[in-house]
Amino acid sequence: MEKFDYIENPHRRYNPLTGEWVLVSPHRSKRPWQGQVEKVVEDVRPSHDPNCYLCPRNERIGGESNPDYKDVYSFQNDFSALLQDTPKGEYADGELFKAESESGVCKVICFSPDHSLTVPEMEVENIRKVVDLWCKEYKELGDREDIGYVQIFENKGPIMGCSNPHPHGQIWASGLVPLETSKESKTQKAYFEKHGKTMLFDYLNSELEKKERILAENDSFVALIPFWAVWPFETMIISKRAVSNLLELSDEERTGLADIYKKLTIMYDNLFEVSFAYSAGVHQAPTDGEKHPEWHLHMHFFPPLLRSASVKKFMVGYEMLGTPQRDITAEGAAKRLRDLPLKHYKQK
Amino acid sequence: MEKFDYIENPHRRYNPLTGEWVLVSPHRSKRPWQGQVEKVVEDVRPSHDPNCYLCPRNERIGGESNPDYKDVYSFQNDFSALLQDTPKGEYADGELFKAESESGVCKVICFSPDHSLTVPEMEVENIRKVVDLWCKEYKELGDREDIGYVQIFENKGPIMGCSNPHPHGQIWASGLVPLETSKESKTQKAYFEKHGKTMLFDYLNSELEKKERILAENDSFVALIPFWAVWPFETMIISKRAVSNLLELSDEERTGLADIYKKLTIMYDNLFEVSFAYSAGVHQAPTDGEKHPEWHLHMHFFPPLLRSASVKKFMVGYEMLGTPQRDITAEGAAKRLRDLPLKHYKQK
Ligand SMILES: O=P(O)(O)O[C@H]1O[C@H](CO)[C@@H](O)[C@H](O)[C@H]1O
Ligand SMILES: O=P(O)(O)O[C@H]1O[C@H](CO)[C@@H](O)[C@H](O)[C@H]1O
Numbered sequence: 001m002e003k004f005d006y007i008e009n010p011h012r013r014y015n016p017l018t019g020e021w022v023l024v025s026p027h028r029s030k031r032p033w034q035g036q037v038e039k040v041v042e043d044v045r046p047s048h049d050p051n052c053y054l055c056p057r058n059e060r061i062g063g064e065s066n067p068d069y070k071d072v073y074s075f076q077n078d079f080s081a082l083l084q085d086t087p088k089g090e091y092a093d094g095e096l097f098k099a100e101s102e103s104g105v106c107k108v109i110c111f112s113p114d115h116s117l118t119v120p121e122m123e124v125e126n127i128r129k130v131v132d133l134w135c136k137e138y139k140e141l142g143d144r145e146d147i148g149y150v151q152i153f154e155n156k157g158p159i160m161g162c163s164n165p166h167p168h169g170q171i172w173a174s175g176l177v178p179l180e181t182s183k184e185s186k187t188q189k190a191y192f193e194k195h196g197k198t199m200l201f202d203y204l205n206s207e208l209e210k211k212e213r214i215l216a217e218n219d220s221f222v223a224l225i226p227f228w229a230v231w232p233f234e235t236m237i238i239s240k241r242a243v244s245n246l247l248e249l250s251d252e253e254r255t256g257l258a259d260i261y262k263k264l265t266i267m268y269d270n271l272f273e274v275s276f277a278y279s280a281g282v283h284q285a286p287t288d289g290e291k292h293p294e295w296h297l298h299m300h301f302f303p304p305l306l307r308s309a310s311v312k313k314f315m316v317g318y319e320m321l322g323t324p325q326r327d328i329t330a331e332g333a334a335k336r337l338r339d340l341p342l343k344h345y346k347q348k
Numbered sequence: 349m350e351k352f353d354y355i356e357n358p359h360r361r362y363n364p365l366t367g368e369w370v371l372v373s374p375h376r377s378k379r380p381w382q383g384q385v386e387k388v389v390e391d392v393r394p395s396h397d398p399n400c401y402l403c404p405r406n407e408r409i410g411g412e413s414n415p416d417y418k419d420v421y422s423f424q425n426d427f428s429a430l431l432q433d434t435p436k437g438e439y440a441d442g443e444l445f446k447a448e449s450e451s452g453v454c455k456v457i458c459f460s461p462d463h464s465l466t467v468p469e470m471e472v473e474n475i476r477k478v479v480d481l482w483c484k485e486y487k488e489l490g491d492r493e494d495i496g497y498v499q500i501f502e503n504k505g506p507i508m509g510c511s512n513p514h515p516h517g518q519i520w521a522s523g524l525v526p527l528e529t530s531k532e533s534k535t536q537k538a539y540f541e542k543h544g545k546t547m548l549f550d551y552l553n554s555e556l557e558k559k560e561r562i563l564a565e566n567d568s569f570v571a572l573i574p575f576w577a578v579w580p581f582e583t584m585i586i587s588k589r590a591v592s593n594l595l596e597l598s599d600e601e602r603t604g605l606a607d608i609y610k611k612l613t614i615m616y617d618n619l620f621e622v623s624f625a626y627s628a629g630v631h632q633a634p635t636d637g638e639k640h641p642e643w644h645l646h647m648h649f650f651p652p653l654l655r656s657a658s659v660k661k662f663m664v665g666y667e668m669l670g671t672p673q674r675d676i677t678a679e680g681a682a683k684r685l686r687d688l689p690l691k692h693y694k695q696k
Contacts, residue, residue: 003435034512081373094554164382227444300668318429321526
């Protein structure tokens, strides 16, 4: 019998950050697709859209008007999923019915006054202002007694449920630590206690040696496809230094984060020459008043496209009931992204 | 301060089957939607489509032809994600890089020769034949030494990645127990050891007393919205008797399963008067040669639609990076489904 080879044979891979597995079926990337195709959105927009509720000076749904902001701007989400004045309490009936009240703050972060831009098309110095605002919000929200975790994220593209193309992200800050970050808290803590180093510090250094899954690098950050990626072109941005949150970044490192964010999203856009949809977000230490030396700052990018601008990966059926599944390997995806030019296709 | 009320206030609910939480934001169901809308597919199809690779007598992509089958028919998936001849082995580099070969069998199950039908439009006696085939496949595949779990599921509708509208489902049978079922194995085992009864037996009886989340019932099965549902109209079908797998069902119970499958999917279709998309599947005991008295047979249904035939719930951003989130409560969703007629809208 031939020897097992994870580039060719179906297998599962372990994600040490979540403690979960993904099924990989490399041979299946050849299957034809006759199912639903996505609308490819023509991405030509004016710099100011009078109907956009995120553009400067425009009125929002709540009735308030945006200021004439010049770089970044944050405000409380008009349809916040978490509210500040939720009465504390819980409901329990035996072991099987348990509910707990949850409170928090939801904010919207405009990345630029220019309605026509996206992160890969912005200047690094302007993305840096987004990073600075993330830091400010993480500090202000995280310092509050009632906030245990500050989740910063960006949904981009209509197929990712984003209802407004104006460059923006969100923050949902909650009293309790969310599900995904509490998985990562547990695994990182166990690793740190065992090794006295962060898991992602060791992981990143192994990847830098192996080189197979590295996409881009600067002095402070690396963009790569994790060994255990689930989405076809799922990536991570990891800080070279083991910092637990955004506030520990130096001035240069903040700019480094802006730089790698731009580089990675340019690769994404260049892959199918389309404004590439994704959900991305920062994972960092909870703000529960404890020290978190085990936490290693990183960003996740989860993009849904699979083989073209219009064919996405469906995480359905087996993926929902059994195990998440991917066809193209992490190594194959990394090669495709890494080989792309670092100049945005629109500037050709 | 007012008292916490899980019908009105943001909160999180615990899922005792997975050990995970869901965030519920009841007040948010009022938010307007300006984002992507789905194509509503006109669902008029011929009884036989010469271009459909699942219709009787037609040729499949692999070159084989389907027999002139009269009720149900199963065959090996031409693009199987799991293969039988995968060489055994693993790859490991420290704690952070782990891959294991995975083998198995993927099959397609045609529910009917009639291309135009869907489960809610089929006769109960014909759905019963689907249940019988599930039993046969579970037995045959499960008896094999190399198969530890048999995952039976149905993806319905193009927005659920289903590429062919012919009524059909799939089976992915693997050597190892998949992620989601291993979570449920663990929690059900702990509960059974503590109480000497299955978790879902106790859960179902509590729900039958509370009545708030029950949708439909017959002598052997109940359809309900679980307290911890994530998707807007997520439901479960649970057997009244604590059976661990399909083979333990009596003749009447098999028909009972067919009956409740039809009733539930009629409610779904009637909700927005559209052929309702979902991923559904059977969760039952692993076929690893052990006895599993802790396992309680059930089906999950995960439908993506939120507020109309064209507006779905996006599980993106916060849901991927933080905690799954829903707006409408399980109780509100149950009331809407339960109040619908049990006659299919097309027969009006
Ligand atoms: O095999 P199919 O129906 O073409 O594929 C569908 O179901 C599979 C199993 O849930 C998924 O992996 C695919 O993404 C989906 O498109
Ligand atoms: O607040 P938005 O951008 O309208 O909403 C979007 O992001 C939210 C947070 O990930 C999701 O819950 C919504 O389903 C999605 O449409």
